[in-house]
Amino acid sequence: MAKLKLGPIADDKPVKITLELPASLHRDLTAYAEILGREAGQPATDPVRLIVPMLERFMATDRGFAKAKQAVSSPRPPA
Secondary structure (H helix, E strand, C coil): CCCCCCCCCCCCCCCCCCCCCCHHHHHHHHHHHHHHHHHHCCCCCCHHHHHHHHHHHHHHCCHHHHHHHHHHHCCCCCC
């Protein structure tokens, strides 16, 4: 079994987006959706539905982003 960073995709209300992807990235998203579906014992999900959870996961695990976000939201008091 593959160790994927994403778990099953929640069945949330769909969100429409317009985005251009390189063909190679779309093929990889499609392959990821197929593998994820197989791992979960479900049919492959629409690859577009992977984009938001992947971005959320990326941002949640980016330590540099977390530090920068914290610095912006809690500025230092004047000295």
